Amino acid sequence: MNDAVSSQAALNADDERPSIVLLELIHRMKVRDVMTREVCVTDRDSPLRAAQQIMRKQGIGGVPVAEHGRLYGMVSMPDIIRAWEDGYIDDPCRTHMSTRLVVLEEDMPLAFAIRYFGRYSFGRFPVLNREQMLVGILSQRDINRALLRELAGEVKRLESHSGASLPPPAGGIFDMYMLREFPVAKLDFENAGKAANQIRLMLLEKQVEPRVVRRVAVAAYELEMNLCVHSNGGVLSCLVSNGRAEIIARDNGPGIPDIEWACLDGTSTANAWIRSLGFGAGMGLPNVKRVADDFLIESKPGGGTRARVIVQLGVQSDGKPSAPETSARSDT
């Protein structure tokens, strides 16, 4: 299996869910971030032999045929082998180059390019800008190098946040440190709620007051369900530090057109099937706001959504019922 096909497998693996970090990376990175910009080219009138020399010198398997930035074709190793076999290695490139080309555009997400490598057998793709000028070339090696570099950075970032590298907590709420991330897949009702429950159990284990834990759990659950029901999938994270819990839900789309409307009690875009499961009552975000000491949500249609909730673990904030409405309603 070649390298790009491995990357493709990472996208499509049936047996296990692809890494959210990896998915985020390949959707965030563009072809232009990864491609090789210094492209060795030949022109249409140069002999195939010249293209072969470029390949040998540069250690590459294909050379674009371009003039003044305009791409006319590609000469690849099989073209050269055929030229030697059939005795036309000194013919100009224009007579034997491949002209039916598959090209990438520099604005495309890397995920798109990886699918191209899976779909076609080419080892590299020329990259054009919006003006259709040749601006780079993308090979599987470029992709692997860029992914390794980015993943190394991501791992370093996680390690720097990881509780494992810190001294164990001394016991008080302000000494607690914990960071957990949970991928949440679209419409995966079978697992939805598990992240919130794990967060709840971890906080209970740390001796956080159960009424405060319930507020964190409600926020985490509602945000987790929002990821499950409304997003294309995302990540729910819980950071406990400085005496507070910070729950963040982030996804890559499709975004919320009108956040104010979405935060109103009773408004929902859920369909009938989702409502039949008891969701989509339009209470999710209002519930989150009610239990949060601080709530922030950012979204743009077509883009991602990021929601952040902060709950102070040590103090009961004014006006925030620790177990929402329960105590008030118990006496009625």
Add this chain to the structure above:
Amino acid sequence: MTLSDLLAACEATAVVAPDAQVSVSRAYTSDLLSDVMAHAPEESVLITIQNHLNTVAVATLVGCRAILICHGRAIPEEMAAAARSEQVAILTTPINQFEASNRIGSCLTTQGHARVHSVAV
């Protein structure tokens, strides 16, 4: 009231019953899970028709001790398995939510709890 009292009051069947003597002092009736999240009290029985996995998740998060599924709806195996692992009881009853709320309300009132919450669904 205990789980056994609940079973008798609602002509219910226990599908998952970690402890028949577990005590339930409140009740909440709703089919909207976000509403349950927001309002259901702890140590309660949740009266609902939502016979699926996520009901167990919500009940666990808010501290419900039992889920009473009305209208005799069947309990999917994955729901029962989740309830077993979370130690939440699941009961089914042929009666509807109103009737179940009414009967459980009477029992709790008799026993001095008087803590039934319900919402129109």
